[in-house]
Amino acid sequence: MADSDTSNTTSAMTTTSAADESKVIEAETSSRATQPKPKTGLLWFFITINLLLLIAVAGACGWYYWTKLRVDDGQQQQIQGALTTQQQALATAQSELTDVKNQLNNLAQTQRQTLQTNQQAMTDAQSTIAALTQRIELLQLELTEIGGRRPSDWLLAEADYLVRMAGRKLWLEGDDRSALMMLAAADARLADLADPSLIPIRQLLAEDMQTLRQLNPTSLTSVALAISGLIPQVDNLPIYTHFPEEYKPEPQELSESVGDWRENLSRSWDAFIEKFMRVESTTTPIKPFISEEGQWLARQQLKFALMQAKTAALSAEETLYQQSLQRAMALVVNDFDLETTDVQQFSHALQNLIETPVDKPFPAELRAQRALEDKLDTRINALFGKQEEAL
Template sequence: MANNNESRPQGDELVTVSAEKEVIDSKTDTPSSPKQAKSSGNGLLWFVVVILFLIVLSMAGAGYWYYMQQQTAQQQTLNAQQKNASDLNAMVQERNQLNAKLDEITKSNNALNNTLNALQSENETLALQAESALEQIKNMEGRRPADWLIAEADYLVRMAGRKLWLENDVRTAILLLVNADKRLKSLADPSVLPVRAALAEDIQTLQQLNPVSPSSVALALTGMVAQIDKLPLDTFEKPKDVDAQDNTLSESTDDWKANLAKVWDKLVGDLFTVKTIEGPVEPVLSLEAQYLLKEQLRLQLMHAQSAALKGDAGLYNQSLQYAQTLLIEKFDIETSQVTGFVNAIQNLLNTDVSRPLPSELKAQKPLEGLLDNRVKQVFGQGASAL
């Protein structure tokens, strides 16, 4: 661009110089050949100038185009560098993320390896336990039915103890002990003979207890309580006057004085009675007193009933003796009803209701020890619930 601007003044100067020469030439009237030679030289000069000018313009355009191409290429290079830098940053971040994930996967893999090692060791332990259990099962062949019979016998002995101490049912307890002995007898094993001996001793002890049934005594007392209201009391009764005169009126008119005296005596006798009685005087019992006496007798019989069920011989005898005393003193002992009641109470007094139960069964502990040796050691702690 600068070259083009600098070349333009030179051309103007050349045009000015040529014009001045033409004016001078026209004024001096020189020959035509030198003029022609000058005009041809000026044309060539102008041609060269024009060519140079075009060359300069083309060079300027080429320079401008090259400059623009360089700017565009530089901008593209810069954009490519920025894109490459962003891509590189993205790749670096992705690489960091991949490294973090790889670290997590490595940690997880290590944890899984540890778990796998633990599971393998546990599996080996379980395999050893299974082999040991199989070996024990092989050793147990032919003994498991016997072991369960021992457990069943132990259960029967426990139930016998509950029946004996909680329900005072001696008969059922004896039956349970006999069934337990049958279970052990079916084993045909000499090692259970000491337990069977203890069972036989327990059965013999229970059989030697008082055979009187407390329930039978209690039922007899219940029947007697229901008859109390029918028993007559020993109350005061007006004695018969054997010395009483005959107050029957005569139909004869001649006996008017005797009839009048009889009427008078009857009126006076209805109002006042005077009688001399030899012996102790007993008061007349009121209805409330009679009711209380019968209720007192009923209460004593109920106490005796409760004592019979509990096996308390002292309270039983005391209640019956007090009831017998009430019958003799307050009831009419001359009647057959009261006499039969007194005899029934005397029979109950002669009945022994005491029943000293043993504090424990001698076969229980040996049977538990046998069960521990035969069952629990084989099955481990799983048999502790038996």
């Protein structure tokens, strides 16, 4: 009800104001009609000018407005295009971001799966390593208990082999130097073991080496080579031919006395006859001249005696060696010319060989050999006994 009254009041007021305005307009029109009309030529000129100005201003404003509107439309279009591009780029970036997120999620899931797989594999590997470590420790314990002595056993067996070879060199070949070197090598093997229980064996080795050092230092090979060098010289030694001494009567000088003409004549006659014939008398038996067969036999006998002495030297047979050299010396004295330089040097060399002993009393056994054999047998029996118990 209030609203309707208010609307009626408003409409009434509007009607009243319109009536008033119309009355005012009619009054002005009547007043203008009553006033005298002025001159309108100049007025129309100014009005025309103003209209033209207004038209020019309106045209300029319209052109400006139209240009401004056109520029704004272009800028709006550019802005709209840029916005559209940015929106598209934003949409693309969002799409790419979504793809990246999906890829990251897939990668994270793959990494989680890989990590789980790796953790499981690491757990399995740790379990395997622990089992292998335990197995290795058990094997190490077994090696320590069973095979720990094997290097020492090898060195001990090598020392035993060297002592055996030293005995063969000593008794079969008579080579005491090589035997001494082998015993020293066996002692070095035992020293490398650093085992106090082997000290008694090393003491026996030292005694055996000292026994070999006290043997005759003369090299039997050198003696045999010296005799071999004398054998070819036998063919060049001059043999004593045993010619009888030539008779040379004492010269008798002639006397200068006339009374000794008979003695001088007899002496001249004897000297003249001496040139054609000679008569000698001797009381010692005359030895016959040595034939070529005899000379060859004497040389062969000397060579045989020297070769026999060489064989005895290599065998260290002192008695046979001395007998052979003595027989060779007797042959040189009886059958060869001792006044020549060659025979004198030959006999001097024989005398040096006679004065050189070749006997070497080798020990009946090496004391360290039996001790090494017993020690090695004990260790081997102990080792195989432990292995049988382990089985």
